[in-house]
Amino acid sequence: GQQVMQIPQYQHVQEGEDFTTYCNSSTTLSNIQWYKQRPGGHPVFLIQLVKSGEVKKQKRLTFQFGEAKKNSSLHITATQTTDVGTYFCAGPAGGAGNMLTFGGGTRLMVKP
């Protein structure tokens, strides 16, 4: 079945450093979604990318969808302590409906 892999699993950064997490799917995706889960919280939708090669920015966050629509990345510029959490990518698992396959997540820790 479809697999979505994310690397790295963990990342410690000093506040102000940049951070990137990478997502790879075993199958071509119609779209990719990114979620953030704060410690003790629940996943919160960040963004959806649909087009091949698409790049979207949200303040310090930059999201990219690969040309082949099988990989994606999230880059955070100048991390802040508020960025702490686990970032998940998720892709539709196929078929009708909203069945998502999530990557394993990248847990970001920021040292002040």
Added chain:
Amino acid sequence: KAGVTQTPRYLIKTRGQQVTLSCSPISGHRSVSWYQQTPGQGLQFLFEYFSETQRNKGNFPGRFSGRQFSNSRSEMNVSTLELGDSALYLCASSLTGGSNTEAFFGQGTRLTVV
């Protein structure tokens, strides 16, 4: 508008028992999905309901079941609980339930099986 509400927030059950978890989606949302989150396996899809019909099912044993009511509220049931069922169970609602709609997650129910 109110978010996705899951009850209860925490639950402790004994092996062999059964449990029912509840999810009230955002008003107007017709699709409700359930996910199991564990440190080892991450977020895994259980099932999705749309207009009272199960539309998709993940790779979980038959002990895991669910249903959706006419008001879109959903319940999931786990029978004959095992220690490995200890997890955070998350419900997510979406407006149309298409593959390109964002999912709004509830706070989750933390189930501990002892």
